[in-house]
Amino acid sequence: MKQIGQELLQKVITSRPLNSHKGDYGRLLLIGGTYPYGGAIIMAALAAVRSGAGLVTAATDRENIAALHSRLPEAMAFDLRETDRLFEQMARADVVLIGPGLAEGDFEKALLSKLLQEAGEDQVLIVDGGAISLFSQAALSFLKAQAIFTPHQKEWERLSGLPVAEQTEAANRAAVNAFPLGTILVQKKHGTAIYQSGSSESWQLTAGGPYQATGGMGDTLAGMIAAFAGQFKEQSLLDRVAAATLLHSVIADALSREAYVVLPTDISREIPRWMKLLCEEKTDFS
Secondary structure (H helix, E strand, O other): EEEHHHHHHHHOOOOOOOOOOOHHEEEEEEOOOOOOOOOHHHHHHHHHHHHOOOEEEEEHHHHHHHHHHHOOHHHHHHHHHHHHHHHHHHHHHOOOOOOOOOOOOOHHHHHHHHHHHHHOOOOOOEEEOOOHHHHHHHOOOOOOOEEEEEEHHHHHHHHHOHHHOOOOOOHHHHOOOOOOOOOOOEOOOOEEEEEEEEOOOEEEEOOOOOOHHOOOOHHHHHHHHHEEEEEEEEEEEEHHOOOHHHHHHHHHHHHOOOOOOHHHHHHHHHHHHHHHHHHOOOOOOO
8 A cells, every 4th residue: 555645745735827717626516514514614614725726616504604604705505495596507517426424314415416416527526425325325337527535434334345354455446336436535544545446556645643533534535635626727636635634634733743633724824825835845744
């Protein structure tokens, strides 16, 4: 299993051309935050915006919108149950993230099924949180978009059928290969591992620790992955995903030097500064 290091971050995170604009850095649609999980979509949106996404729109419960706008006026938002608007926005998106704070009811299951049918081959679809459970319950298999799954070990058990004790590198790789070619898995755990369907290689983080064991950590990671997927397109999608995943834990490591617990929103606050330092090769976390 290969380790992901600083060289990947400096390969992926590069200076922006002077003549670029927000349309060059990804049009993201984030779907989630159904009652009572409204904070999750706010944390995902916060991470996405602070990771450099050009345009971020959140589809969530109407009751969340005022809170989201008060915390993050840079993001747009609308009621998740406005289905016409939802699929209109989805058609415009480069990256669709579904799952942060998504409840597991009949409405959400039907929504995910429809979304999977509508997602196009030129889009990136990130399946996180509640959407992973719904995906596994419904045995959904029609994936046209480039898919990224971000489960923790119990979610991966439901998705793959592998009990946690049997989630070895070889077994995980075989399970990922059952998904469409190119599907990416970010298996969240101590020593988070990344796999891609069709590849014989796998990657592992050495950064990160128990100070990240806090609600919202995965939502923040999902937002970062979405933002990186929507920009830095000169690099492979796998490299972009791996870089976002590593940066998330590297920032947590740095914050943990002065904090017993690292909050997800503290990671988001630090993202732009770290990206600037890495872009200018002014930091070394080895």
